[in-house]
Amino acid sequence: MQLGQVIGTLVATQKAPNLDGVKLLVVQPLDRHGAASGQPQVAADATGQAGPGERVMLIASREAAQTLERTFAPVDLAIVGIVDEVA
Amino acid sequence: MQLGQVIGTLVATQKAPNLDGVKLLVVQPLDRHGAASGQPQVAADATGQAGPGERVMLIASREAAQTLERTFAPVDLAIVGIVDEVA
Amino acid sequence: MQLGQVIGTLVATQKAPNLDGVKLLVVQPLDRHGAASGQPQVAADATGQAGPGERVMLIASREAAQTLERTFAPVDLAIVGIVDEVA
Amino acid sequence: MQLGQVIGTLVATQKAPNLDGVKLLVVQPLDRHGAASGQPQVAADATGQAGPGERVMLIASREAAQTLERTFAPVDLAIVGIVDEVA
Amino acid sequence: MQLGQVIGTLVATQKAPNLDGVKLLVVQPLDRHGAASGQPQVAADATGQAGPGERVMLIASREAAQTLERTFAPVDLAIVGIVDEVA
Secondary structure, eight states: EEEEEEEEEEOOEEOOOTTTOOEEEEEEETTSSBBOOOOOOOEEEESOOOOOOOEEEEEETHHHHHHSSTSSSOSSEEEEEOOOEEE | OEEEEEEEEEOOSOOTOOTTTTOEEEEEBBBTTBBBOOEEEOOOOOOOOOOTEEEEEEEHHHHHHHSSSTSOOOSSEEEEEOOOOOO | OOEEEEEEEEOOOOEEETTOOOOOEEEBBBOHHHHOOOOOOOEEEESSSSTTOOOEEEEEEEEHHSSSSTTSSSSSSEEEEOOOEEO | OOOEEEEEEEEEEEEEOTTOOEEEEEEEEEEETTTOOOOOOEEEESSOOOOOOOEEEEEEEEEHHHHHHSSTTTEEEEEEOOEEEEE | EEEEEEEEEEEEEEETTTOOOOOOOEEEBBBSOOBBBSSOOEEESSSSSOTTTEEEEEEEHHHHTTTTTSSSSOOEEEEEEOOOOOO
């Protein structure tokens, strides 16, 4: 799983079926010093609790969809945890 | 999911079975400033609405095929939303 | 799907079961200007028509194997179309 | 599978269902000389034995979840071995 | 599939269940000129014949496990052919 930071929200009215109701956030991958690294991605929020500024744990690929209530959602990246601390 | 911009269409008359009727677009991945980043890819359009110049949300891997009516299409990247706004 | 160009063929007599009879080509990924970009890969030809010099469309991961007649072939990249034109 | 080194532990109290009880470690991918290479990732420990400082073997994607007792855990990277020696 | 060269063997006594008996080799990805490119990876040998110095064809992800006799092995990279010639 990658570490990232939520940097915004995304609005898309024309979209694929099964994406309705999925909360989409823009996340910036982070390096080990907490600095931005690589391109931002769009992730579904499986915690229901993530918001801008928070540091999160991201899961990719097919597993991402399985974290949502509707597991057939066309999603390949999901927020699965809000990071309290890395020690 | 990645953010990208539709930059063209692709014509391929000799192709694998199950790709007939799948609308293929060439998309350029974008960085957080909306600038081109990385190589263009070919994506199937699951929204049925995307066209050149539009900013889109892309889903990769097996999930891509599942956004199409014919889910056995050999597709590993699909446009699942047209982006109205990133805030 | 990626764009690439067929640059050669590959011969491997000692190989995993289920790769017998699968036509393997060496392909060079291309950037948007048609220039070589990244490392060559080995792909199975699902069109049955691709040959050296042709520009092709490539599908990766599990979907690649599903384009072949023998879907249990250990293949993670396949040529699914010969590109006529990108416009 | 990648080689990496355990560099820390991660605490996340708000997380997706099915991550409870999964031991999460922060791992740094290594190059062939054993030097840090690329960004740290978060991995589940499937050996139950890995700890900070140890050199480990990592498996990615869907296979990662299948190494855990609870195979529906939303996990895309797992530690599957503690490396004794590379010769 | 990627091209690589076997550069060593790996010993790990503490490992995940189902990795017992799987032959693990360290492989170096190669570029089109046969030079080292990117980081070494650990691969399972599905040919049963690969050894240090040989040039091999590698398959990634879920397909890798399916090349082994025990298909539930937690493996995401496998050697599926020993390359005789690239022409």
